[in-house]
Amino acid sequence: MSKTPPTPAHKFPREHYLNATYGIRSWLLTTDHKRIALLYLASVTFFFFIGGLFATMIRIHLLTPGGALVTPETYNKLFTMHGVAMIFFFLIPSIPAVLGNFLIPLMIGAKDLAFPKINLLSWYIYVIGGSFVLYSFSTGGLDTGWTFYTPLSSVYSNSAVTPAVIGIFINGFSSILTGLNFIVTIHTMRAPGMTWFRLPLFVWAHYATSLVMILGTPVVAITLLLAGLERMFHLGFFNPAMGGDPILFQHLFWFYSHPAVYIMILPSMGVISEIIPTFARKPIFGYSFIAGSSIAIAVIGFLVWAHHMFVTGESTYAALTFSFLSYLVAIPSAVKVFNWTSTLYKGSISWDTPMIYALGFIGLFLIGGLTGLFLACLGLDIHIHDTYFVVAHFHYIMVGGAVMGYVGALHFWWPKITGRLYPELLSRLAAVILFVGFNLTFFPQFILGYMGMPRRYHTYPPEFQVLNVLSTAGASVLALGYLLPMIYLVWSMRYGKVAGPNPWPATGLEWKTDSPPPTENFHVTPEVTWEPYDYKNRPDLGLGAPPLAPAHGDD
Amino acid sequence: MQSQLPLYPEQASNFAPHVDSLMLFIIAVCLFFAVSVTIAIIIFFFKYHRKEPNAVGIPVHEDSRLEAVWMIFPLILAMVMFSWGAVIYVDYRHMPQDTLDIYVIAKQWMWKAQQPNGLKEINELHIPVGRNVRLVLASEDVIHDFYVPAFRVKMDVVPGHYNTMWFRATKPGRYHFFCSQYCGTNHALMGGWVTVMEPSDYAAWLAGSTGGEANPAAAGEKLFAEKACITCHVANGTGRAPSLNGLYGAQVLLADGSTVAAEDAYIRESILQPNAKIVAGYQPLMPTFQGQLTEEQILALTAYIKSLQSQPVPAKGAGIAPPTGKK
Numbered sequence: 096m097s098k099t100p101p102t103p104a105h106k107f108p109r110e111h112y113l114n115a116t117y118g119i120r121s122w123l124l125t126t127d128h129k130r131i132a133l134l135y136l137a138s139v140t141f142f143f144f145i146g147g148l149f150a151t152m153i154r155i156h157l158l159t160p161g162g163a164l165v166t167p168e169t170y171n172k173l174f175t176m177h178g179v180a181m182i183f184f185f186l187i188p189s190i191p192a193v194l195g196n197f198l199i200p201l202m203i204g205a206k207d208l209a210f211p212k213i214n215l216l217s218w219y220i221y222v223i224g225g226s227f228v229l230y231s232f233s234t235g236g237l238d239t240g241w242t243f244y245t246p247l248s249s250v251y252s253n254s255a256v257t258p259a260v261i262g263i264f265i266n267g268f269s270s271i272l273t274g275l276n277f278i279v280t281i282h283t284m285r286a287p288g289m290t291w292f293r294l295p296l297f298v299w300a301h302y303a304t305s306l307v308m309i310l311g312t313p314v315v316a317i318t319l320l321l322a323g324l325e326r327m328f329h330l331g332f333f334n335p336a337m338g339g340d341p342i343l344f345q346h347l348f349w350f351y352s353h354p355a356v357y358i359m360i361l362p363s364m365g366v367i368s369e370i371i372p373t374f375a376r377k378p379i380f381g382y383s384f385i386a387g388s389s390i391a392i393a394v395i396g397f398l399v400w401a402h403h404m405f406v407t408g409e410s411t412y413a414a415l416t417f418s419f420l421s422y423l424v425a426i427p428s429a430v431k432v433f434n435w436t437s438t439l440y441k442g443s444i445s446w447d448t449p450m451i452y453a454l455g456f457i458g459l460f461l462i463g464g465l466t467g468l469f470l471a472c473l474g475l476d477i478h479i480h481d482t483y484f485v486v487a488h489f490h491y492i493m494v495g496g497a498v499m500g501y502v503g504a505l506h507f508w509w510p511k512i513t514g515r516l517y518p519e520l521l522s523r524l525a526a527v528i529l530f531v532g533f534n535l536t537f538f539p540q541f542i543l544g545y546m547g548m549p550r551r552y553h554t555y556p557p558e559f560q561v562l563n564v565l566s567t568a569g570a571s572v573l574a575l576g577y578l579l580p581m582i583y584l585v586w587s588m589r590y591g592k593v594a595g596p597n598p599w600p601a602t603g604l605e606w607k608t609d610s611p612p613p614t615e616n617f618h619v620t621p622e623v624t625w626e627p628y629d630y631k632n633r634p635d636l637g638l639g640a641p642p643l644a645p646a647h648g649d650d
Numbered sequence: 651m652q653s654q655l656p657l658y659p660e661q662a663s664n665f666a667p668h669v670d671s672l673m674l675f676i677i678a679v680c681l682f683f684a685v686s687v688t689i690a691i692i693i694f695f696f697k698y699h700r701k702e703p704n705a706v707g708i709p710v711h712e713d714s715r716l717e718a719v720w721m722i723f724p725l726i727l728a729m730v731m732f733s734w735g736a737v738i739y740v741d742y743r744h745m746p747q748d749t750l751d752i753y754v755i756a757k758q759w760m761w762k763a764q765q766p767n768g769l770k771e772i773n774e775l776h777i778p779v780g781r782n783v784r785l786v787l788a789s790e791d792v793i794h795d796f797y798v799p800a801f802r803v804k805m806d807v808v809p810g811h812y813n814t815m816w817f818r819a820t821k822p823g824r825y826h827f828f829c830s831q832y833c834g835t836n837h838a839l840m841g842g843w844v845t846v847m848e849p850s851d852y853a854a855w856l857a858g859s860t861g862g863e864a865n866p867a868a869a870g871e872k873l874f875a876e877k878a879c880i881t882c883h884v885a886n887g888t889g890r891a892p893s894l895n896g897l898y899g900a901q902v903l904l905a906d907g908s909t910v911a912a913e914d915a916y917i918r919e920s921i922l923q924p925n926a927k928i929v930a931g932y933q934p935l936m937p938t939f940q941g942q943l944t945e946e947q948i949l950a951l952t953a954y955i956k957s958l959q960s961q962p963v964p965a966k967g968a969g970i971a972p973p974t975g976k977k
Contacts, residue, residue, distance in 0.1 A: 167835050240832045246809065247792040247834055251758070335810025336941060338923075341793055342808060375698070377707030384717050406795065407806045408813040411743045415736055422728040426721055429683075433720045436687055439694035442707035446699065454691060461687060465680040472676065472731050474738025478669050478802040481795060481830040545673070547659050547799025549830035552838035556826060630706040638704045 105595030107514055111611040126211035127614055132197035133512075134218050138225065139185050139193060140581075145232075146180035147577065149173045154536075154570040160557045170553035171238040172254065178241025180232075183263050184225055186493055187355060189501050190362035191308075192221070192273055195301045197512060199277060201605035201612060202295045204286025204621045209279040217272040220265060227262025231255040240551060242352070245333035245344040249325040260323040267316035270358075274308030277301050286604065288623030292386075295603050295627060296379065299386040300365025303393035307354045307361075310397070315351030318344065342407055349400035357396040359493050360460075361389055363500025364431055367453045370507050371435050372628035373601040374450035375442025376638070379628050381434035388427035395424040405476045414473055421471035428464050432457060447599070448519060451526040452503025459495025459533060463488060466541065484544025487537045495533055502529070502580060509584060510598050514611045515591030517583050525583075529576030535569025600636040602628050662825055662846065663801035664818040668738050670802075675734065679727050742803060745816055749784035750777070753866075753949045756807040756829070757790035759836035764949065767856055768865040773842030775827065777819055778852035784816045786914055788945040795831035798844055806831055812915045819846040870954025873947055877939070885958075887967025891936060892929050896963035896970065898956045903930045903971035917952050929969035 112129045122130060153173050156164040165173065196214065200207050208214050231237050235255040239248035248256050281294070281302050321332045322344065331337025333344040372379040379385065401409060401417040435457055444450070466488040469475050479485065503526075510516055539562040544550075548559045555563070597606040602625070608617050625632055661667055698707070752775070753764045763771045777783050787796055787807040796815065797804035800823075805815035829840035847855060874880055882891035901909045902916070905928040910916055919926050921943065924936035943951070963970060 167838065171832075171835060171837070238835070244793060244832070247832070251792050251834060335808075340810065342811070375707050376700070376705070378709050380710060381712040381717055384712065405739070406804055408808060408811055411740060414739060414743075418735065418739075419732055422725075422732045425728055426725055429724050430717065430721060432687060434717075436690050436694070437710070437716075439691060439698065441710055442694065442698045443700040443702075443705040444695060444698045444707075446695075454695065457691065458688065461684050465684060468680065468728065468731060469673070469676055472672065472735035474669060474672050474735035474742075475676070476735075477665075477739065477742055477804060478799070480804065481797070542657060545658055547797070547826065547828070549797060549828045549838075551832040554838045629709075631709060638706050
């Protein structure tokens with residue numbers, strides 16, 4: 096912090112989107128994408144708290160082999176509700192609905208999204224869907240697993256399944272509308288000069304995400320509705336006793352729920368593709384390959400769903416096909432990691448907090464992605480499927496990857512959203528705590544899984560205890576890593592240093608306007624004349640010093 | 651019984667060493683990539699740390715050859731992983747000949763196993779070492795999964811389907827088995843022990859503990875009469891339904907001209923959904939027994955039909971397809 100040069104003190108803008116109008120109505124009836132993003136921020140944080148509370152109870156319970164805290168019924172409800180809250184109501188909307196909503200119009204130089212009222216509607220749909228799910232949680236809970244496998248969910252479970260599937264069904268429309276809004280906005284509302292290949296990679300990632308949202312979500316919505324109908328009216332879609340097929344449910348469910356993983360991770364990859372060039376102060380390496388890999392992931396991601404079903408008795412040929420395709424989807428992910436790493440080469444790398452998060456993301460995503468190779472492998476999956484290995488793997492992707500990206504993004508754009516900076520040293524410390532705590536929590540679970548501990552067990556044989564205790568210890572560190580940013584980010588809204596329009600400085604259009612931006616985003620419509628992440632030809636950024644001389648000649 | 655910190659479970663089946671070698675190979679490949687990338691990041695992180703506040707990085711232009719290298723090289727390694735895994739999987743899904751068949755029925759929240767001589771066990775499974783064992787898996791209610799970590803194999807137990815799995819235990823001992831597909835409240839309690847015995851011990855165990863247990867074929871024969879199957883499925887082929895003598899394992903000629911092997915799954919389907927596959931020359935008269943038989947009773951009937959394998963097949967009224975040239 097002390098190394099930063101004495102910058103001219105910035106003035107907080109007199110008028111901006113936060114103080115343009117006052118009162119509760121001005122928030123609940125707003126059509127400003129920035130305010131809607133903050134409504135989403137509040138609601139996804141609420142669900143993150145709920146999901147986190149359940150996770151805490153799970154980890155405490157697993158301290159002893161017999162289970163330390165709750166009854167088996169309650170334990171099953173805890174992990175189910177943890178999954179439902181986190182996946183459908185936190186991870187899927189987190190980056191797109193909060194940061195995508197806030198940033199896409201700013202990044203492409205637009206005044207708002209294409210359909211501002213639909214944007215508000217999608218938040219209300221989310222709230223209504225969320226209310227149904229909260230009703231389910233508070234009236235009997237939910238004990239089917241977040242995967243809702245039939246016939247357990249549709250016939251045998253005694254918990255509040257029906258309101259939960261209705262809630263998730265409703266919530267699906269929120270995703271679909273958001274995706275639609277993004278696609279139309281990106282196609283039609285780019286500022287003059289903002290060509291497709293000048294788009295920030297964050298926008299490319301959201302474009303790919305939106306495709307998955309509008310193509311996949313209808314399938315899971317209708318699938319869960321069918322399971323609900325089977326439960327309510329004793330129909331026989333999936334119930335074998337009535338001629339249905341429980342495996343059909345799994346096909347339909349994973350047809351969405353595998354691509355849903357890409358809804359969670361692609362936006363996060365977009366975030367990393369913004370942070371790394373900004374804090375290395377050079378154009379991203381392989382722009383077109385990173386943009387193309389997002390689309391490739393979204394497309395191939397639709398063709399790998401049955402790798403969740405290698406041991407259901409599906410045909411050997413199907414298994415071979417899906418295993419092969421799952422390996423293909425690994426390649427575009429690898430391309431991204433290699434390009435991010437290469438971007439650091441000959442950069443001017445600062446150790447600011449967003450950069451720490453971005454590098455932490457690469458580390459955790461590497462482990463998460465590479466362990467996917469184990470699970471895609473048919474010969475290994477017959478051993479590690481449905482064990483803690485899977486639990487560790489998807490937490491590395493969805494928490495290590497997606498949430499690191501989300502928290503990193505909050506730090507990167509916090510000055511833009513609130514106009515103020517957070518305490519730098521404390522936030523770096525929090526990033527390191529989060530990284531260490533995460534690894535302590537979830538790395539032992541890989542070993543547990545290979546040792547043979549199945550997932551969703553409220554009690555386990557004593558030989559698994561050491562690793563479970565390690566994992567719980569890590570979880571307490573991890574919790575600290577989440578609480579710290581929540582505290583100092585809120586603190587900074589009032590007491591933080593005034594950020595100015597472009598504190599890093601970064602090259603995107605969103606940094607060309609005030610922080611916080613005015614309601615109409617830009618005082619004059621910007622015109623883009625530069626290539627993305629170009630620091631050399633941007634005198635407006637105020638980086639006067641000549642670039643370092645090339646050390647060994649530029650190849 | 652104090653455990654230190656073992657990294658893999660005991661290797662006790664034919665699959666275990668292969669799965670572990672494959673695991674080591676993939677770990678090696680992944681370590682190579684993870685360590686290379688991590689080292690590169692750490693070096694760059696310190697080497698290119700910004701010293702001048704206003705410094706900018708040196709643009710390095712993208713290089714299609716480099717991109718191609720880091721797409722093709724990982725792809726080749728991925729294909730090696732895929733193929734190696736496929737070899738193990740195909741072996742696992744392809745049932746060998748001459749297996750010791752054990753029927754396993756899962757229900758919330760217990761496992762019932764039935765040895766070939768009818769001996770039943772609950773949450774226990776005794777098998778001989780060195781013999782290929784095939785488990786035929788059926789569920790009474792929801793989806794379960796039979797998983798033996800020491801054998802490195804598992805298979806879902808899906809209601810309405812028969813799934814099969816096989817393995818050859820290589821080391822006598824007692825090994826945990828678990829239900830690894832979440833199945834409701836006491837999912838975590840739905841496990842037990844596989845006891846792998848020397849063949850002579852296994853034979854002695856089978857002989858020594860059969861007291862009072864009905865032979866499944868005998869139980870099936872009784873059911874066959876009780877449920878009045880016998881009134882139509884007359885042994886000499888003169889009934890309204892085909893004789894079942896010699897049926898098990900044979901090819902059946904269907905009304906649409908196709909043939910089907912009379913395996914467990916076909917027999918089960920014919921009992922529960924008789925109209926799904928009509929034998930050539932017969933009317934769809936048989937009522938469904940869906941909901942009237944437990945999985946165990948279906949297995950008993952199957953065992954009885956299997957026991958008729960060696961009975962003389964009547965010249966007419968058997969439904970078995972005439973032998974063709976190809977085998």
